[in-house]
Amino acid sequence: MVEVGQIYRDTYFDGLDGGKQEHRTIRIIEVTGDKVRVETLTDVLGNVLAKPRRTQISLKTLAKGYALVTKRTAPRRSRP
Numbered sequence: 750m751v752e753v754g755q756i757y758r759d760t761y762f763d764g765l766d767g768g769k770q771e772h773r774t775i776r777i778i779e780v781t782g783d784k785v786r787v788e789t790l791t792d793v794l795g796n797v798l799a800k801p802r803r804t805q806i807s808l809k810t811l812a813k814g815y816a817l818v819t820k821r822t823a824p825r826r827s828r829p
Contacts, residue, residue: 773791
């Protein structure tokens with residue numbers, strides 16, 4: 750079940766480079782009907798965004814193109 754506060758990563762490039770590439774990550778901020786409002790936390794290069802971008806996606810897109818982040822699947826942190 751999708752809940753506010755959960756973090757997901759995109760799965761668009763999982764088959765490339767042995768799955769070692771970075772992923773866009775999003776945080777659920779609101780669930781309304783068949784859509785969710787999210788904040789984009791990192792871009793596809795793994796860079797943390799200075800100002801998270803908010804957008805809305807369908808639950809169908811979330812289910813097909815994103816995976817719930819666990820400690821094991823969390824993106825690598827870039828060092829300053």
